[in-house]
Amino acid sequence: MTIANHNVGESPKWLATCVVLLLITTYSVNVLSAFIRHQEAGLGCMPWPDCYAVVGMVEAPASGIAAATDALTPTALVKQIHRASATVLVILVLAVTHLVRQSPRLPKFAQMIPYLTIAVVLLLAVVGPASYRKTLPAIATVNLVGGMLLLALCYCLWLTVRGAPKYTTSVRRLHWWVLGLLSGQLILGAWVSANFAGNACAQTLRCSIADVSVGEAMRGFWLWRELMVDDVGRIVMDDSQRYIQWWHRVGAVVGGGAVFA
DSSP, X not given: OOOOOOOGGGSOTTHHHHHHXXXXXXXXXXXXXXXXXXXXXXXXXXXXXXXXXXXXXXXSOSSHHHHHHHHHTTTHHHHHHHHHHHHHHHHHHHHHHHHHHTOTTSOHHHHHHHHHHHHHHHHHHHHGGGGGOTTOHHHHHHHHHHHHHHHHHHHHHHHHHHTOOOOOHHHHHHHHHHHHHHHHHHHHHHHHHXXXXXXXXXXXXXXXXXXXXXXXXXXXXXXXXXXXXXXXXBBOOOHHHHHHXXXXXXXXXXXXXXXXX
């Protein structure tokens, strides 16, 4: 990525500080969001794996009060911290946007980053309240990918304000390839989590998809798919989850090889 050198001293006094705070807050919100998602999905629950992907109580509560209770347990404190951190994040985004507007010497791309972050925050604000719909993978995926995109934008702005060094064309091209592969792997990971495919392949080094039909394979990556729930409130597992898990493992090998290359 080509990022022009920029002297922080040419920016408003508090810009660098606000960008660092925004970066830290965004990272914290992402970690809290991932923790809430994984805990509610059943990762790390006991007894494992019997408790994994049991979402029936959240999907079909007995009453509105039960829905509110289910939404606040067992991560009530974490969710409150997450909401408070998200509020601080919005305030910091607005503050950084104002300070960037006072920095006409920043590169044009850097001046656009705050507005892109506002767009992502608005998207997450719309999608976030629907996170209780565990049977719609698209909602969880947009939340996870949107959070990572927001973090990437904040990091890019921090590099610009700090003054990033220039690289040769070949190094920049390699960086773009690696960034693309890692981004694809992160999206695959979000899709695995959203489809409850974490234990689709029981063995660590073996995951065959030879018997997966074309229809199941296509359904595995259908963005608007809705997961089925059985009589006990558990997500119904099928071959599509195994297909998703297989591609995630392939992405891990390719992405890891690109990073170490």
